Amino acid sequence: MNWLIVRTMSEAAAALKNQSFDLFIIDLHFDESRMFEAIQLVRTFSKNAEKPVICIAQQAAQLHAPIKHSLEFTTSALGAWMFLDVHDHEDKPNLKTDLSRVIERALLGKARKATSKMRTDLHKQREDIHRLRVKIETEEWSDDVEEELVELRRNLAALLLTLCDVNIGNIAQQEQIDESRNLKDRVSDKAIEDEDKATQGERKQTLRELRHAVKEFEIAEREEEAAKKREENP
Numbered sequence: 586m587n588w589l590i591v592r593t594m595s596e597a598a599a600a601l602k603n604q605s606f607d608l609f610i611i612d613l614h615f616d617e618s619r620m621f622e623a624i625q626l627v628r629t630f631s632k633n634a635e636k637p638v639i640c641i642a643q644q645a646a647q648l649h650a651p652i653k654h655s656l657e658f659t660t661s662a663l664g665a666w667m668f669l670d671v672h673d674h675e676d677k678p679n680l681k682t683d684l685s686r687v688i689e690r691a692l693l694g695k696a697r698k699a700t701s702k703m704r705t706d707l708h709k710q711r712e713d714i715h716r717l718r719v720k721i722e723t724e725e726w727s728d729d730v731e732e733e734l735v736e737l738r739r740n741l742a743a744l745l746l747t748l749c750d751v752n753i754g755n756i757a758q759q760e761q762i763d764e765s766r767n768l769k770d771r772v773s774d775k776a777i778e779d780e781d782k783a784t785q786g787e788r789k790q791t792l793r794e795l796r797h798a799v800k801e802f803e804i805a806e807r808e809e810e811a812a813k814k815r816e817e818n819p
Contacts (some may be wrong), residue, residue, distance in 0.1 A: 594619055594626065601630040608692055609633075611665075613642040613656070624663040635698075637666040637691040647672035657773060666691045667773035674771060687772060690765050693758050694776070697783050700755045704790050707748045711797055714741050718804050726815060734808070741801070748794070755787060 589604070591597045593616045600606075611623045620640055628634050640660045642648055648656070648670050657668040667687075674683050714737050721737075724730050762780055765772075 592616065594622060597623060597626060601627060601633055605632045606636055607695070608636060608688065609638045610688075611638060611640050613640065613644065621659065621663060624660065624665055628664055635695075637695050638664065639688065639691055640665050640668045642668070642670045642672075657775075661773070661775045666694065666779075667776045669771075669773075683768075683770060686765055686768070686770050690762060690770065690772060691776075693761055694779060694783070697755070697758050697787075700751060700758065701783070701786060701790070703751050704748070704755070704787075704794075707744055707751065708790070708793060708797065710744055711741070711748075711801075714744070715797070715800060715804065718808070722804075722807065722811070726811075759784070759787070 589600060589606070591600055597616075609627055611620050611627075613620050615623055624638055624640070627636070627638055638660075640656070642653075642656070653668075653670055660668045669684075669687065671684075717737055718734065721730055721734050
C-alpha cells in the first residue's frame with residue numbers, strides 16, 4: 586500500500602483535487618488541530634467523498650472518556666468511519682499489526698459496498714433477461730425467435746458466472762471481518778453497526794437471488810416442454 590503524507594490543509598486540498606485515494610487517516614492535531622475541517626474537506630471532492638476516513642489520536646496521554654466520546658460522536662457525524670485512540674490498543678501484543686488490521690477492516694467496508702452494487706446491477710440484468718424470455722413465450726415461433734432465445738440463455742450463463750465470482754468475493758470479505766471480530770480488533774460501535782447493516786443487506790440480496798433462480802428454473806422447464814411439443818408437431 587502506498588501512502589501520501591500531507592501536513593497542511595492546503596497540501597491536502599491539492600492532493601485531493603488531483604488524486605483518488607483508498608483511505609484517509611487524519612490525526613487529531615493535523616495542521617494545528619484542524620481534523621474536523623479535514624474530514625469535511627475530503628467530502629467536498631467527488632472522487633474521494635465516499636472513501637473511508639479514520640481519525641486517530643496519538644498524543645502522549647490517553648484521552649479522558651468524555652473527551653474521547655465527544656470526538657467519536659463528532660467525527661462520526663462528519664462521516665468518518667471511526668475515531669481511534671492509539672492508547673486503546675497498547676495492551677495488544679503487536680500494536681502495528683493490530684492497527685493494520687483495523688485499516689484493512691475499513692477498506693473491507695468500502696469493498697463490500699462495491700460488491701453490493703455489483704450484485705444489485707447483475708440482479709437487474711437477470712430480471713431484464715427473464716422479462717424477455719417471458720415475452721418470447723407469447724410470440725409465434727420462428728428461427729429469429731429461437732436465435733433470440735439462444736442469445737438470452739448465453740447472456741444469462743455469462744452473467745451467472747460473473748455473479749458466482751462476485752459472491753465468492755463477498756464471502757471472503759465476510760470471513761475477513763469475522764476473523765477481525767474474533768481477534769477482538771477494536772473498532773467503533775458505529776463501524777460495527779454499519780457492518781451489521783451490510784450483512785443484513787447481503788442476506789436479503791441472497792434471498793432475492795434464490796427466488797429469482799426458482800423463476801429461471803420454472804421458465805427453463807416451460808421452454809423445454811415447448812421445444813418437445815414443436816418436435817412432436819413440426
